[in-house]
Amino acid sequence: MDLIMDSLPLLWEGLKLTAYITVLGLFFGFIIGLITALFRLSPIAPLKWLAIWFINIVRGTPFLVQLFFIYFGLNSLSWISLSPINAGILGISINAGAYIAEIIRAGIQSIDKGQTEAARTLGLSSAQTMRYIILPQALRRMLPTFVNQAIISLKDTSLLSVIGIAELTQRGQIVVSATYEAFKIWTVVGIMYFILIYLLTQLGNYVERRYELR
Amino acid sequence: MSIIEVKNLKKSFGDLEVLKDISTEVNEQEVVCVIGPSGSGKSTFLRCLNKLEEITDGHVIVNGHDITDPKININKIRQEVGMVFQHFNLFPHKSVLENITLAPMKVKSVNKQAAREKALELLDKVGLKEKADSYPGELSGGQKQRVAIARALAMEPKVMLFDEPTSALDPEMIGEVLEVMKQLAKEGMTMVVVTHEMGFAREVGDRVIFMDGGFIVEEKEPEQLFGNPENERTKAFLGKVL
Numbered sequence: 174m175d176l177i178m179d180s181l182p183l184l185w186e187g188l189k190l191t192a193y194i195t196v197l198g199l200f201f202g203f204i205i206g207l208i209t210a211l212f213r214l215s216p217i218a219p220l221k222w223l224a225i226w227f228i229n230i231v232r233g234t235p236f237l238v239q240l241f242f243i244y245f246g247l248n249s250l251s252w253i254s255l256s257p258i259n260a261g262i263l264g265i266s267i268n269a270g271a272y273i274a275e276i277i278r279a280g281i282q283s284i285d286k287g288q289t290e291a292a293r294t295l296g297l298s299s300a301q302t303m304r305y306i307i308l309p310q311a312l313r314r315m316l317p318t319f320v321n322q323a324i325i326s327l328k329d330t331s332l333l334s335v336i337g338i339a340e341l342t343q344r345g346q347i348v349v350s351a352t353y354e355a356f357k358i359w360t361v362v363g364i365m366y367f368i369l370i371y372l373l374t375q376l377g378n379y380v381e382r383r384y385e386l387r
Numbered sequence: 388m389s390i391i392e393v394k395n396l397k398k399s400f401g402d403l404e405v406l407k408d409i410s411t412e413v414n415e416q417e418v419v420c421v422i423g424p425s426g427s428g429k430s431t432f433l434r435c436l437n438k439l440e441e442i443t444d445g446h447v448i449v450n451g452h453d454i455t456d457p458k459i460n461i462n463k464i465r466q467e468v469g470m471v472f473q474h475f476n477l478f479p480h481k482s483v484l485e486n487i488t489l490a491p492m493k494v495k496s497v498n499k500q501a502a503r504e505k506a507l508e509l510l511d512k513v514g515l516k517e518k519a520d521s522y523p524g525e526l527s528g529g530q531k532q533r534v535a536i537a538r539a540l541a542m543e544p545k546v547m548l549f550d551e552p553t554s555a556l557d558p559e560m561i562g563e564v565l566e567v568m569k570q571l572a573k574e575g576m577t578m579v580v581v582t583h584e585m586g587f588a589r590e591v592g593d594r595v596i597f598m599d600g601g602f603i604v605e606e607k608e609p610e611q612l613f614g615n616p617e618n619e620r621t622k623a624f625l626g627k628v629l
Contacts, residue, residue, distance in 0.1 A: 290439055291476035291535075295490035295542060296466035305489060309480050 177357055180348045184358075187344030188365050194258065194340060195327045198265025202326065205266055206273025211303075213278050224274065231271030236329055240264045244336045261333040261340075269326045276318045280311035313384050320377030324370050331366075341365060389414050390546050390577050391436055396445035398431055405431045407601040409445070413546065413579055418572045420588035420609070421581045423598035424624055429581045432598065433550050436579065437461075437468045450545060466494060469539030469547040473554050475531040477523035477538070483510070484519040487538045495542070502541075509537040513567050529560030533567055546577040553584055585628055589613050597621045 212224035231239065244260040247253045255263065284307050292302040334343035345362040349355050391413040398406035405428045413419050421429045434440045435447060442455050449464050478486050487506035491497040497505070510516045513533040523531055532552055539547060549568065553561040565587050572578060572591050582588055588595050589609045597605045597612065597620075605612060605621045613629070616622045 285476075287472060287474055287476035288478065291470075291472065291478070292490075293462075294437055294439065294465055294468070294470040295538070296462050296494040297490060298462055301493055305493065306478055310478075313480065 176352055176354055177361055180352070180358060180361070183348055184341065184344050184361060184365060187339060187341035188369065190258075190339060191327070191330050191341040191366075192369065194261055194265060194330050194333065194338070195323070197262045198326055198330070199269055199323055201262070201266035202269030202273055205270025206277055209270060209274035210277035210281065213274060214281060228271045228274055231268055236264070236268050237332055237335070239268060240332060240336060243267075257333075257336050257338045260336060261330070261338050264333070265326055265329060268329065269322060272322050272325075273319065276315050276322060277311065280315035280318075281307055283314055284310050313381075316377065316381050316384075320374060323373055323377075327370060327373065328366070390450055391579070392446075392448040393436070394446040394448070396432070396435060396447060397443045398428075398435055398440060399443045405601055406435070406443075409601075409603055411596065411603060411606060413577060415577055416575045417593045418578045418580065418591055419594050419596060420592035421579065421596045421598060422583070422585065422588055422624075423596075423604075427598040428601045429598045430550055433548050433579060433581050436548055437465050437470060439470075462494070466542050467545045469542060469544035471532070471535050471539055471547065471549045471552050473551040475523075475528070475535045475555075477531055477535055479523050481522075482519070483515070483521050483523070483526070483534050486523070486534060487541045490538070491541050505541060506537070509540050510534075512540075512570075513537050514563075527560060528556045529563045532556065532560075532564045536564075536567055536571070540571075546579065547571065549578065549580040549582070551581050551583065553582070583628070585613070585625075597624065599624065 209224045209227060212220040213228070215221055215224075240260070243264050244255065244257065248255055248260070281303075288306050288310070289302055292306045293299070297305070330340055331342040333340055334346065337343070339347075341362060345358055349358045352358065389412040393409055393411050396406055396409040397404065409428075409432060411419075421432065423429050431440055435442050436449065438447075438454050438461050445455070447454050450467055452459055452464055454461065454464055477483075478489070481489065484503065484506050487509060488497075488499070488502035491502045491505065492499060507516060507519060510519055513536060515530060515533055515537070518526060518530065518534070523534070526534065536547075536552075552568070553564050556564065561584070565584060568578070568580070568587070569591050580587070580592070592609045595607060595609045595612045596603055597616075597618075599620050605616065605618050612621070613625065616625055
């Protein structure tokens with residue numbers, strides 16, 4: 174028991190870093206996803222192809238390979254210098270961005286075309302229609318799927334331990350190698366992830382209820 | 388003076404020619420009802436009048452502007468052409484009031500206070516002032532359609548297009564919507580109404596267009612068209628619906 178209490182501050186630091194990377198990764202991932210989704214649905218062919226290939230490449234390669242490419246590959250170029258944490262955030266952002274793009278695209282396409290027609294006949298431009306009518310409804314509809322992606326991205330941060338980021342999993346390894354108490358420590362680490370994801374799910378449920386269509 | 392002028396309008400979806408050479412016009416303060424069997428092209432015709440459908444060939448001149456001109460700013464034209472849909476298409480994430488004030492505020496830059504006042508005035512007119520803060524999901528079909536009419540009127544259009552406005556309603560709610568439309572006609576609004584309500588066409592219409600197979604088959608004052616149809620197809624259609 175003492176051992177667990179002693180290791181908690183160390184693991185707590187890891188948990189905070191995990192949460193920090195997840196939040197920033199999802200934030201930038203959402204922006205990347207939104208832009209990619211709008212490109213994907215754009216009538217302008219080059220933008221559309223750019224979006225399609227970005228999505229294809231990210232979905233068609235393992236996250237670990239993407240991470241190595243960003244951290245080791247990009248850093249081997251003389252004009253780029255990424256810290257492990259920045260590389261990790263970038264990796265999570267890009268990976269989540271591609272999946273979020275598809276979530277947003279499906280959300281937009283699920284909105285009845287009568288909504289667009291009604292908005293356009295009132296004189297709204299296509300950009301205004303997207304902003305005031307389609308996106309607010311699409312984002313509500315995709316919320317459960319978005320929470321799902323947030324959970325996946327959070328778990329993916331555990332892979333960042335391989336590029337030396339002292340997030341929760343990496344801290345767990347450090348504590349285990351110092352104490353040899355693998356069973357106890359990994360149980361604690363697991364519980365910490367579980368609590369974090371549970372809170373995320375609850376937040377998602379709250380937001381969903383709050384913005385439910387009446 | 389004509390507000391809408393349609394010259395040799397043709398519309399195809401792929402190989403399917405839905406409108407085959409339509410010419411007509413709609414004059415100021417006139418109520419034109421378009422009737423005909425389903426698949427006759429009447430909704431497509433209406434949707435061509437504000438370019439919700441790309442026009443394949445011919446010209447549609449709205450308020451002096453040829454909307455088939457690729458350089459035309461269609462958003463500008465649409466501000467003057469209100470439209471009411473069969474399935475209402477209210478914005479479910481916005482309150483009744485917000486549904487009505489959105490376009491005036493965003494498109495015409497009307498300030499919030501003025502937009503609100505105008506919206507309440509319109510809601511009063513359609514008998515739904517007390518529903519201003521409700522959401523579309525809380526309204527009956529007839530109420531939704533009346534809000535949709537108020538929403539279109541908020542842009543102060545010169546002409547209103549109605550695409551089967553009562554076809555999706557329960558029978559007991561049709562009357563309340565037709566009543567609002569009648570009132571609108573009485574006030575001198577120019578209207579084009581695609582409808583299956585023959586009673587409305589007969590009573591309120593200044594002119595009735597009978598369409599079949601992508602053509603205007605007959606176009607007359609309602610008393611003449613309903614009382615004394617000339618074309619065999621008109622006779623056959625009216626025989627079934629009256």
